[in-house]
Amino acid sequence: MSSKYKVHIVEDDRTTRRLLENVTSMLGYDVRSYEDGQEAWNSFELERPQIVISDWKIPEIDGLELCRRLRESMKESYTYFVLVSAQKRSKPNLEAAINAGVDDFLKKPIGSDDIWNRLRVAERILNFNHQVRRLESLIPICCYCKKVRNDGDLWEQIEQYVNERTGADFTHSICPTCMDTHVRPQMESYKKSLKDKQRASTD
Structure with missing residues (x-):
């Protein structure tokens, strides 16, 4: 015992x-x-x-x-x-x-x-x-797209899954890590491509 x-x-x-x-x-x-x-x-x-x-x-x-x-x-x-x-x-x-x-x-x-x-x-x-x-308490989540499998064995967005069970709504933002890792490099790349186009048009 x-x-x-x-x-x-x-x-x-x-x-x-x-x-x-x-x-x-x-x-x-x-x-x-x-x-x-x-x-x-x-x-x-x-x-x-x-x-x-x-x-x-x-x-x-x-x-x-x-x-x-x-x-x-x-x-x-x-x-x-x-x-x-x-x-x-x-x-x-x-x-x-x-x-x-x-x-x-x-x-x-x-x-x-x-x-x-x-x-x-x-x-x-x-x-x-x-x-x-x-x-x-274990929630099956796809390791690639991050969709969640619900009780009906269907895959749905995690925001929808949580909303159906708790009533909570989501607002989307960007965390500091993703800002440095993804957003800023994309912005720099975009700025560089604009400069390259401008330079090409003046030559």
Whole structure:
């Protein structure tokens, strides 16, 4: 197991919370724990955890609302959310949890192996998500004409590509390096050709 991920535990039952703390800490994660949803939410906004293990029924803000808020606020990065519940996994409960954005479930009473298995899945999904985001950030660009390949596998000017995704417009200018390397030599060459023509016409 990797120690790079932050795990936040939200559980008001002390025995269950201690178990979750001990197992996740033993596996090398950076662990924080909270007794109520409001305290956890305040911490989420600052800490940005990668994994959250939360009981469904907790004071202040319940686990589903906690997950909903997290999904709405943390769109730039992904948090794997595990919901803990003593309730039976009925169809209405399952649909409510999935609609809130829950990724996985732990049923009470919780065993150490159950926690370990869920964390293994969480880490696998997070690693995959990171790889996908990294690949999405790569922009295929032609090394000759500098056109960019878009999502439809068509090549277009980089200005159009950026404008379609960000709304940004471009103004064209010339950088100092290109001015010295390209523009000034062309201007000097043009001036020289004019002088040569003038000289030829007077001879």
